[in-house]
Amino acid sequence: MAPRIEIYTTPTCPYCKAAKKLLTQKGVTFEEISVAWDPLGRRRMSERADGRTTVPQIFIDGRHIGGCDDLYALDQDGGLDPLLAGGAPA
Numbered sequence: 001m002a003p004r005i006e007i008y009t010t011p012t013c014p015y016c017k018a019a020k021k022l023l024t025q026k027g028v029t030f031e032e033i034s035v036a037w038d039p040l041g042r043r044r045m046s047e048r049a050d051g052r053t054t055v056p057q058i059f060i061d062g063r064h065i066g067g068c069d070d071l072y073a074l075d076q077d078g079g080l081d082p083l084l085a086g087g088a089p090a
Contacts, residue, residue: 001086002028002029002086003028003060003061003083003084003086004031004059004060004061004062005023005028005029005030005031005058005059005060005084006030006031006033006058006059007019007020007023007030007031007032007033007056007057007058007059008033008034008035008041008042008045008049008055008056008057008058009032009033009034009035009036009055009056010034010035010036010055011034011036013055013056015055015056015067015068015069016055016056016068018068018072019056019058019067019068019071019072020032020056022071022072022075023071026080026081026084028084033045035055045057048064049064049066050064052066052067054067055067056068056071058070058071060083060084061083061086063083065083
C-alpha cells in the first residue's frame with residue numbers, strides 16, 4: 001500500500017521545489033498543501049510540525065519527516081525508500 005505523503009509548500013520556495021523533485025524522482029505521489037496565503041493552514045502545519053514554521057514540512061503516513069534537508073538526509077541514510085514502500089525506516 002502506498003504511503004500518504006503530504007508536503008506543505010509555498011510557490012517560490014526553492015527547498016519546496018527540491019523536496020518535490022526528490023519525491024517525484026522516487027516515483028511517488030504526494031499531496032501538496034500550499035500555505036503561501038493561508039495563515040490558518042500555516043498554523044495547522046506548525047502545530048503538526050512541532051512548532052516549525054518554515055516550508056517545506058513533509059509528512060509520510062502522518063509521521064513528521066521535517067524539511068527538505070531532513071528529507072534528503074533520510075534518503076542519504078537509506079531510511080526514505082522503506083518509508084515510501086510502506087514500511088518502517090531502516
